[in-house]
Amino acid sequence: MSITHPKGFKASGVAAGLKQNGLDVALVLNDGPDATVAGVFTANRVKAAPVVWSQQVVRGGVVRAVVLNSGGANACTGHQGFQDTHATAEHVASVLGGLGAGDVAVCSTGLIGELLPMDKLIPGVTAAAKALDKDGGLAAAEAIMTTDTRPKTAVAAGAGWSVGGMAKGAGMLAPGLATMLSVLTTDAVADSVALDAALREACRVTFDRVDSDGCMSTNDTVLLLANGASGIAPSQEELTAAVTAACHELAQQLISDAEGATKQVAIEVVGAASDGDAVEVGRSVARNNLVKTALFGNDPNWGRILAAVGTTAAAFEPDALDVAVNGVWVCKGGAAAADRSTVDLAGRDVTIRIDLHAGSAEATIWTNDLSHAYVHENSAYST
Amino acid sequence: MSITHPKGFKASGVAAGLKQNGLDVALVLNDGPDATVAGVFTANRVKAAPVVWSQQVVRGGVVRAVVLNSGGANACTGHQGFQDTHATAEHVASVLGGLGAGDVAVCSTGLIGELLPMDKLIPGVTAAAKALDKDGGLAAAEAIMTTDTRPKTAVAAGAGWSVGGMAKGAGMLAPGLATMLSVLTTDAVADSVALDAALREACRVTFDRVDSDGCMSTNDTVLLLANGASGIAPSQEELTAAVTAACHELAQQLISDAEGATKQVAIEVVGAASDGDAVEVGRSVARNNLVKTALFGNDPNWGRILAAVGTTAAAFEPDALDVAVNGVWVCKGGAAAADRSTVDLAGRDVTIRIDLHAGSAEATIWTNDLSHAYVHENSAYST
Structure with a gap:
């Protein structure tokens, strides 16, 4: 169910050959009517290209789609890496139609220091756009896995609205901010200020208090997308509580799947x-x-x-x-x-x-x- | 040769049964004529009883003997732990004669949180006093080993004087200050102010820059004893250089013997x-x-x-x-x-x-x- 549990979101996960096997490209589409967003990013000063890109996009307050890939972090990849992120967002906008690259957030995870194989990623994005489905949440959650042994999803119910979430992360988990990739969705009516307040408080007491190995990633991103499709505007308290509940559930799944852990x-x-x-x-x-x-x-x-x-x-x-x-x-x-x-x-x-x-x-x-x-x-x- | 290389120092190491096997009680005696001292101690706020004791003793500027034991850290042992340290120093003073407990520094290493078996330690101190020898440096270095695979000793030569040293440490090695036990000796003429300046600078660029596992001990102690037996008073620069050379050599031996390391x-x-x-x-x-x-x-x-x-x-x-x-x-x-x-x-x-x-x-x-x-x-x- 995951991120497609709230009304008006579609998602997909496809295999583009970035990893040796399994799904590796995910797409999340917000069908509206609204497209507000908040984001929390790694505190690491060495930031991956998609983090730099998505920080700019989120600052605008509107995100209609998120493209995510495993099989490569696109971190420490210089100007070419940033151009690749930009090209990926452009391609998402082009195949979905009706939006611009600036409406598309990008997340990547995998090995640091190598360029993404764009000849595989771009066709993968095309395939992911075709596969978008209102039941696609689980496939998207699988496509962002790296050393994770299982997909991580959560749902928190509001009164007539809900929050859905997915996350990846099984190592390099440490405080800073939100030490992994996570996308949360809600069909509540909420502007980006309300989303930002809810997401920051939720991260502070959940993801920020997970510390698997003290190592802070270059790619950590948590995004919260809202579309108002439920027509219901919860109070700030209600919104924060539901987002926190979903983040708490995902954080517990992260720590329980941490690399090699027996405790x-x-x-x-x-x-x-x-x-x-x-x-x-x-x-x-x-x-x-x-x-x-x-x-x-x-x-x-x-x-x-x-x-x-x-x-x-x-x-x-x-x-x-x-x-x-x-x-x-x-x-x-x-x-x-x-x-x-x-x-x-x-x-x-x-x-x-x-x-x-x-x-x-x-x-x-x-x-x-x-x-x-x-x-x-x-x-x-x-x- | 270790700490008995400079003139006028005796040392010993005996088996008192604190560990299952091997030497576990060491004694170092400064025969004078001077008995100046400097010390550097762990920055951990949870300090073992012998650290609290030795800090007080060193503050007085005079140390005639150091007693060291492996097989127990005497850390987190409350009032009884401190009384045991005091009693050990009293016993050293009593068996050596002519000095008081306040002239005796104490160092312990081993498991945290358990009282030392004083019924074994006190007879061990008596035996160590009898075994004191001007060639006893290596036995003393062996007696302070815990998970160390080999004793660690060093000598640095001055012009007509020298510095000798021994150390233990194979884990819980991290900055703070001097993250292990080490005793250094010199027959140079130097007051405690000069010794302190030399020791702090030496630790800053040697022991303080060893970081095996980021874990700071409760018992770290580095002592530098001087007796002036050579009759030669080196410049501050000469003294610092020789102490630094000895500390560098010991620090390299520590890191090369770190628990389980392959690199x-x-x-x-x-x-x-x-x-x-x-x-x-x-x-x-x-x-x-x-x-x-x-x-x-x-x-x-x-x-x-x-x-x-x-x-x-x-x-x-x-x-x-x-x-x-x-x-x-x-x-x-x-x-x-x-x-x-x-x-x-x-x-x-x-x-x-x-x-x-x-x-x-x-x-x-x-x-x-x-x-x-x-x-x-x-x-x-x-x-």
């Missing part, structure tokens, strides 16, 4: 002096390779957690820190408490709860363990 | 607007798991390197970045240049050179790849 870890930081402190502590723990390998080894090594907390500038006293792993308070007051052997780490889901005893703010960061399979996937293949 | 990587950042920018860029690349796994896979994946550079706040233009891997400029002006297949990554030593084209400052950060063996060592054993 899905929620790091809940409570008792923080501020949201920022809670997020900083959570990220420091999420990015610590010694914590991550310990989790892979089913070892509730709270000392490594404290060492990671200790590298932050957050407000706390070292001898007031409490840490629970899967509900067992193995550390109280900065020292050993419950016997670590009583912690059950056999399952896939792990919760680490850190109480800073410095205030009432809290935040949860989602991460994974660091496994042999992560090393294998990221050393054996160029991605 | 020893020098990240040379040139053309930076400032030293700080160069170090920030080098560390960002050194800590990027996707770069590290690519190196393990012999893949000169410069796109991942650019993505890591792009997350920093350093001054640079993305389309002016050049990257060479083992001398081959695979990226020029932010885009592909020489064919990546021409890069030879078969050997253990790898050099990544990044030209920011933003100034004339430069810095080198030393790191490792991220291998299956790293994951194995840090998941299968609690350290």
